[in-house]
Amino acid sequence: MLYPINLRIHERNVVVIGGSKVAQRKVLGLLDAGAKVKVVSPELTSELLRLAETGVISWHPEPYAKEELQGALLIIAATNDRETNLAVKRDAAPNQLVNLADDPEESDFQVPSVMKRGKLTVAVSTSGASPILAKKICSQLEQTFGEQYESYLDFLASSRKQIKGAVKDETVKRKLLRTIADESFVKEAYREERFARLLEEAISEEGS
Numbered sequence: 001m002l003y004p005i006n007l008r009i010h011e012r013n014v015v016v017i018g019g020s021k022v023a024q025r026k027v028l029g030l031l032d033a034g035a036k037v038k039v040v041s042p043e044l045t046s047e048l049l050r051l052a053e054t055g056v057i058s059w060h061p062e063p064y065a066k067e068e069l070q071g072a073l074l075i076i077a078a079t080n081d082r083e084t085n086l087a088v089k090r091d092a093a094p095n096q097l098v099n100l101a102d103d104p105e106e107s108d109f110q111v112p113s114v115m116k117r118g119k120l121t122v123a124v125s126t127s128g129a130s131p132i133l134a135k136k137i138c139s140q141l142e143q144t145f146g147e148q149y150e151s152y153l154d155f156l157a158s159s160r161k162q163i164k165g166a167v168k169d170e171t172v173k174r175k176l177l178r179t180i181a182d183e184s185f186v187k188e189a190y191r192e193e194r195f196a197r198l199l200e201e202a203i204s205e206e207g208s
């Protein structure tokens with residue numbers, strides 16, 4: 001079984017071997033997360049080339065060599081050459097995590113399809129069974145969790161902070177946290193006021 005986690009890879013080194021369609025998709029996702037990306041490939045897509053020319057990624061225009069892996073936290077082998085992808089896996093140190101774009105079974109990690117609404121992230125994996133289904137499920141989730149969820153998540157984050165700071169009783173705290181997670185708070189109208197009232201009541205109950 002795979003162990004799902006959300007990695008903070010801001011400013012961390014990631015090496016992508018290969019410079020075509022699949023490599024590009026992975027690179028764009030890595031850049032969104034703020035990673036420092038190096039691409040190793042004799043050729044690049046025009047979009048990757050633009051990113052290299054503007055210094056957003058670094059580019060080694062060479063075929064893969066073992067030395068390229070040095071210092072990388074994550075490694076993605078996305079060439080169309082099976083032997084090269086397998087060599088990357090073999091050459092990586094035990095503490096480096098490798099994704100092989102053509103081999104889910106040999107990969108230390110697989111990249112899921114992702115649906116994002118501000119602070120809400122839903123990652124969908126089919127363990128390699130059907131990436132297309134993963135993508136489809138994400139589109140369905142976009143319908144279920146509309147754009148209003150972005151501000152709702154911000155509301156939840158700030159309310160939770162206030163609750164944690166102001167309420168000491170664990171039962172009261174949990175009750176409040178459960179209340180604001182109720183569907184009725186998704187709609188923006190008056191939710192701040194409703195929450196302020198609930199918090200005030202909880203604090204005064206605690207004090208009495």
Ligand SMILES: C[C@@]1(CC(=O)O)C2=NC(=C\c3[nH]c(c(CCC(=O)O)c3CC(=O)O)Cc3[nH]c(c(CC(=O)O)c3CCC(=O)O)/C=C3\N/C(=C\2)[C@@H](CCC(=O)O)[C@]3(C)CC(=O)O)/[C@H]1CCC(=O)O
Nearest residue numbers: 101102104110111112113125126127128129130131134135
């Ligand atoms: C989710 C997504 C994330 C991303 O890549 O960023 C992703 N693949 C996406 C799209 C996609 N991939 C493929 C097609 C063409 C249709 C098809 O063939 O099915 C499409 C559709 C398209 O392009 O629209 C083909 C394909 N994919 C893999 C192989 C190799 C193999 O299975 O052996 C082959 C066959 C190659 C061949 O031989 O032709 C392998 C993997 N692809 C994964 C992830 C991992 C498993 C995730 C999971 O199962 O949930 C895994 C195991 C490894 C990995 O890459 O980590 C991204 C959706 C982005 C989005 O959500 O917008």
Ligand SMILES: NC(=O)c1ccc[n+]([C@@H]2O[C@H](COP(=O)([O-])OP(=O)(O)OC[C@H]3O[C@@H](n4cnc5c(N)ncnc54)[C@H](O)[C@@H]3O)[C@@H](O)[C@H]2O)c1
Nearest residue numbers: 018019020021022041042043063064078079080084101102
């Ligand atoms: N994981 C996924 O989501 C997914 C999706 C589709 C395809 N695939 C698989 O991913 C691989 C790449 O697919 P693609 O369509 O991007 O490939 P492609 O055939 O369009 O391009 C291959 C890329 O690899 C580079 N390359 C080849 N040999 C190299 C080497 N020795 N060193 C460095 N770079 C090298 C080339 O310069 C080129 O940029 C294929 O094996 C394909 O089966 C994976």
